[in-house]
Amino acid sequence: MAHPRDVRVCVFGDSFVAGVGDPKALGWVGRVAARTPPSTGVALTAYPLGVRGEATEEVVVRVPMESAPRFARGDEHRVVLAVGVADAHRGIDPARSAAALEFGLSSTSVPTLVVGPPPVGDQPMTVRIGELDAAYAAVCARRQVPYIATFGPLSAKDAWQEARADDGIHPDQAGYGLLAYLVLNGGWYSWLGAEPPKTPVKDRRVPRAAS
Template identity: 45%
Template sequence: MGELPLRLAVIGDELVAGAGDPRGLGWVGRVAARTRTTPPLTVITLAVPGETTTALGARWDEETARRFTPETDNRLVVGLGRRDLDGGVSLARSRLNLANVLDVAESRRIPTFVVGPPPGRYDQTERLGELSAAFGDVATRRGVPFVDTYTPLATHEQWLGDLAAGDGVLPGQAGYGMMAWLVLHTGWHAWLGLPDDVG
């Protein structure tokens, strides 16, 4: 990391906001708590519950531009949700929406990190797996770090139990903890230019 303080804008839906977490941290708060920098890291959460990638793509650039400054090391974290499945967004359109975000960020020289959607409702399982893989392919083709939260959690008993204990859609404390663990152990510190101290 250089001399500039890190400033991260985290864009996404209710999963980025930590909805359903009784501790109010979500995965973003847990990751931020385990990311030690000098000077201290600033994390700005820009969440819109229920948002599709189409809506996210329409707002992210303006919203982050208002929060980035030349005096900070500005970075973008894209937390992808599952709302494209309910919103009638085709797989091709979902891919294009993410590709557009990543391409614009690249043109603005904003380093980007992508967190894929976790498992949700049982009736979405197959389509959500396809969506996660498509997002991963888009990010990988552009050399952008991608965290697959779907594959390791789809059959994870603790994750499924955490969903079942709530509304069946949003994770609780344990589920967000698992998402945070995956982020921290999938290149997070390397992306930030920090030593890997997550153990």
């Protein structure tokens, strides 16, 4: 087997990137990284760079400075932007958030992937997130940047509505698992140029005691 490519990925966003609410402290980023072992052809280093409460316009300005030291080594460098929930929570105009995303994409020279915001919060906030999802998707289509939508797929899932941390906004362990599933099956491997793993990443079977 060829030597795995040394790929460094910086994942920028808000508290959902930081994994707030997950008792295992993995979030969706950790789960996606766990499903990208060296057998995929990629030696992945994933940096979760989420800041709780930051909107898109605050996230994108961090990208150049915070990615630079993490991109000092490695064969390939990539960026993931996963924003929007904080924008909706703060009531920021979707057009303003979309413009900030476009600015961020235009100022990034490495391959970039955008993960859309999931449906959370009360009904008015969910409506705002739906508007953001559409606006972000349009920006990515225009710039030919891959976009993984989570709003539509999760809106119809009862399991998502029940997978809530104590604050009622962030996902719990099961919710982050659903987000990771959507990312992994929404184009993650093709974006990395990796082969999906054919076997479980970790064998969880308990070994038998020697007789």
